[in-house]
Amino acid sequence: QVTLRESGPALVKPTQTLTLTCTFSGFSLNTRGMCVSWIRQPPGKALEWLAIIDWDDDKYYSTSLKTRLTISNDTSKNQVVLTMTNMDPVDTATYYCARTSSRGPGFIMTFDYWGQGTLVTVSS
């Protein structure tokens, strides 16, 4: 059974650095084809993909946020960590982690399992 759970602060101040942890079970990031992504959703708005880390420790970031994001994994703990620097009120959102794996003969990547999300509010 695949599960993911996000954890981190509910409130951060502007200019601070946000650190979120995704703790997962039911799969291994050492398995070829397995990845974990972070995705966020401001209140009442659309989903926005942020970052991904794969089984080979390759990392990719959103073009608009890449200077502020760092993704890393601790395979011994089955955890993926996202840090976002210089937080601003516009970064207020629910942050999700999602298992990202391939489907079908075309190996199309999908977000097939999601955590329940964690709401992060940026306010002084």
Place this chain on the structure above:
Amino acid sequence: DIQMTQSPSSLSASVGDRVTITCRTSQSINKYLNWYQQKPGKAPRLLIYAASSLQSGVPSRFSGSGSGTDFTLTISSLQPEDFATYYCQQSYSTLYTFGQGTKLEIK
């Protein structure tokens, strides 16, 4: 980055209706297109992958089609539990992007 445009942004329909949601991409993505359903306060759920393949456990009233830049999600006969927001998402580029969402409401 690949831009995704969904239409309509919102849609009112009745139980039993057939509805279609469209997603257009800014460049050709072959069939690297997925659809998700999100209910209020919940995480999204994968419905369709590779444009037309039904994810395990998803009812067969959901179907997807398209390739290149134009895609559709169809619900053949709306059920009460289908009222939600739907998102398309491209996996052609590792810089994944989502559409802006289509909110499906009860008429």
